[in-house]
Amino acid sequence: MVERPIDLDALALRSGAAERIELDLEPEPPAAGGGGLTLGSTPVAARIDVSRTSSGWALRLRAGVVVLAECARCLGPARLELEIDVREVEQGEADDPDLRSPYVADGLLEPARWLRDAIVLALPDRVLCREDCAGLCAVCGVSLNEVDPATHVHDPEPDPRFAKLRDLLG
Ligand SMILES: [Zn+2]
Ligand SMILES: [Zn+2]
Incomplete structure (x- = not known):
């Protein structure tokens, strides 16, 4: 499955207008944490809110993700449910890196790469099968x-x- 970028310009939003995009994403499994991680249910149903600002876009990505891993303590199977809710700002003209999203280039948003990084950031340092393993x-x-x-x-x-x-x- 080839992830097609979202053409933000093609949405043709006026300043202040917003659009919600529902799409299925198949991010690469995160390799963080040393152990092998897999995603429990793919594709991942994701929701992206695109808001046109005066000089760019405000973006919000939401998705429920199941991560399967090996428990760091008992080595048994661990299952994590993550609620991803992340935001990005993209102002194409800005010099300030805080106003540039690494997931947007030339008005094209790469949602699967964004989601993958958001999963990595949401993972705990140690994945456990349960809190009191x-x-x-x-x-x-x-x-x-x-x-x-x-x-x-x-x-x-x-x-x-x-x-x-x-x-x-x-
Ligand atoms: Zn024993
Ligand atoms: Zn355990």
């Missing part, structure tokens, strides 16, 4: 989410000095 048992590696931590205990390593004592007494 118990992680893995340090001794046997079993996921502590799947066993009762109260009963999942290992006998402490027998102290080698006691073993020697037992030998002497035996």
Whole structure:
């Protein structure tokens, strides 16, 4: 699927006018966070509001995104639901980089690239399967989410000095 840029000029909006565009986007999966991330449901239904300002455009992108990843703590599957809601300002003539959007060139908006970057920014530093993920048992590696931590205990390593004592007494 080839993402076609949105031709903002072709919308022919007068200053102060706005238009809402609903479209399906297929952004590249974000590679952030080290682990492999995939998008749970593609294409992503996105909504873009384009407002014509006196010297450019104000843009708003909204989309609900599901990200599938590996839990950083227990290595099990993690599913994140992100509500993307980001804005950009594009004033083609402006020298101030704050007034130029990196997703607009020559009046063409690239919505899939914008959405991909917005997903990267919305991701937490560590993706967890749940807020209170118990992680893995340090001794046997079993996921502590799947066993009762109260009963999942290992006998402490027998102290080698006691073993020697037992030998002497035996
Ligand atoms: Zn986990
Ligand atoms: Zn264990």
